[in-house]
Amino acid sequence: MSLMTSLLRMRAATTGHAQRASRLRHLHLNDQPLMLLTLKRTGPAARPLAVMLGTDPRHPQLLIAPPSGSTTPMLAALADTVTAHIDSRKQHTEHLPATANKPARQRYSDAPQILVPNPQTVQHLKALGDDLRFRTVDDRMPGSRSVQRLGHWLTYLTDRTDIPGSAALIPVTDFLAMHWITGQSPLEDEDLTTLLAWIDPPLNAASGRDAAQQAEDPATHRSAGPATDAAFDNDQLAPLFLAFARAEGGDRARILQDLDRLLAAYLQPTWDRMWQAYGLLQALPEAHGTARRWVHERTTFSKECDHLAHDGRPRPARDEAGAAATRLVVRERTAAAFAAERAADDPFVRAELRTTGEAFGGTVAGIDPERIVHGPTGRARWRPRFTLSTTDPVHMEPGQLLTSHLRRNARYQLCEVTYEDDATLVELEITAGMGRVISPTHAVLPTVGDFLVLTQAPDHYQMPELPAREHTPWTHGGPPRDRTDDSGEDGTEQ
Structure with missing residues (x-):
């Protein structure tokens, strides 16, 4: 609770x-x-x-x-x-x-x-x-x-x-x-x-x-x-x-x-x-x-x-082991997505998550709006960064993808957390929602003094990749199910 x-x-x-x-x-x-x-x-x-x-x-x-x-x-x-x-x-x-x-x-x-x-x-x-x-x-x-x-x-x-x-x-x-x-x-x-x-x-x-x-x-x-x-x-x-x-x-x-x-x-x-x-x-x-x-x-x-x-x-x-594993992954990912969507939609939920460190709100203390990075192919990508000053607890690791209810299409990657005496400084990078270098969407950029509440981004469900049936061990429902057992009875399901 x-x-x-x-x-x-x-x-x-x-x-x-x-x-x-x-x-x-x-x-x-x-x-x-x-x-x-x-x-x-x-x-x-x-x-x-x-x-x-x-x-x-x-x-x-x-x-x-x-x-x-x-x-x-x-x-x-x-x-x-x-x-x-x-x-x-x-x-x-x-x-x-x-x-x-x-x-x-x-x-x-x-x-x-x-x-x-x-x-x-x-x-x-x-x-x-x-x-x-x-x-x-x-x-x-x-x-x-x-x-x-x-x-x-x-x-x-x-x-x-x-x-x-x-x-x-x-x-x-x-x-x-x-x-x-x-x-x-x-x-x-x-x-x-x-x-x-x-x-x-x-x-x-x-x-x-x-x-x-x-x-x-x-x-x-x-x-x-x-x-x-x-x-x-x-x-x-x-x-x-x-x-x-x-x-x-x-x-x-x-x-x-x-x-x-x-x-x-x-x-x-x-x-x-x-x-x-x-x-x-x-x-x-x-x-x-x-x-x-x-x-x-x-x-x-x-x-x-x-x-x-x-x-x-x-x-x-009863599910076979592979099917049971898939069902468990589906439940876990859907639960995470549901919790994140509720937080993005509902201020009451965001307020509760701010008390647990699973969301935080703060004031934009600084921003680098023109930051450009180059990918492995040398292609230029617009990746602005800004710093948020907050007094909320922040229990998140670098790399966590975040979102704001004010800009639902934008995504913010947590880069670094610095703890000071009177506040916590969180450095964030905008990774989605700002368009391309040749046609940037500047509306996604916050300005110094803006107050933002950031929550975990919904992780839209994707089926986990499991090996094909012929590559699955018999302990997890692989090929032996279609073979004849020692008693001479067909083991296939009716």
């Missing part, structure tokens, strides 16, 4: 009101996202109990799994709704011309977006996806193929939550906590009810703290899922399940109606809070870098649709 975050949390605890931690919204929000609430049964981790979902806050769809028997009909109905939402984002495409590295291709103009209450729901959907995508398809069973396809999409969406800045599947508590700091612990922030009470308390509440304390009343508090409250399980669910097991025929239908009403009443408050949170987040101005990240989301979605259309094999239960 940074110094700024600690300060805001203490201020929230003192005043009783949540504090803004971000001036802008850093994730894209669709006009009609799919809200998805889940409840699961105790016992098998992925066995669902109920799902409430939809794109209309006034008309949610409730799907109930029977207390005993097959859940396939309920999962097939869930698959139909989720697939319909995904297909609705595939109505329009845009043409991308060929480049030096990629052929011409089509990309969808939109992508699906699903909002869930908390990270625990993401883990439940991940477990459900792992279970469903490997199910055998039996065309004699209605819904069998759509249920397997649901497992594929759940795996894709939950995998996207591992990518910082992705907006395909968003836990709302994490989204809110990115933009507001409350006076409770980060663990307590995972409860949607108390988190929203802090951020947007009712009009009759004296403060967010008082509203959160009232929301914690065990008599009225309801978990946002996927696990249910123990008291609810024992006092209300268990008697219905027992009655269902003992009943026959028409009595079972009546008990299922009672179960439907009970679970609808349980989920409705969370459903309303999800749309309340959506309204709060939608009202925030969108950050500049959000549009670029959503374009990447659409690109990834388009590739996944192509995979399903031409291959369709489910992702393996």
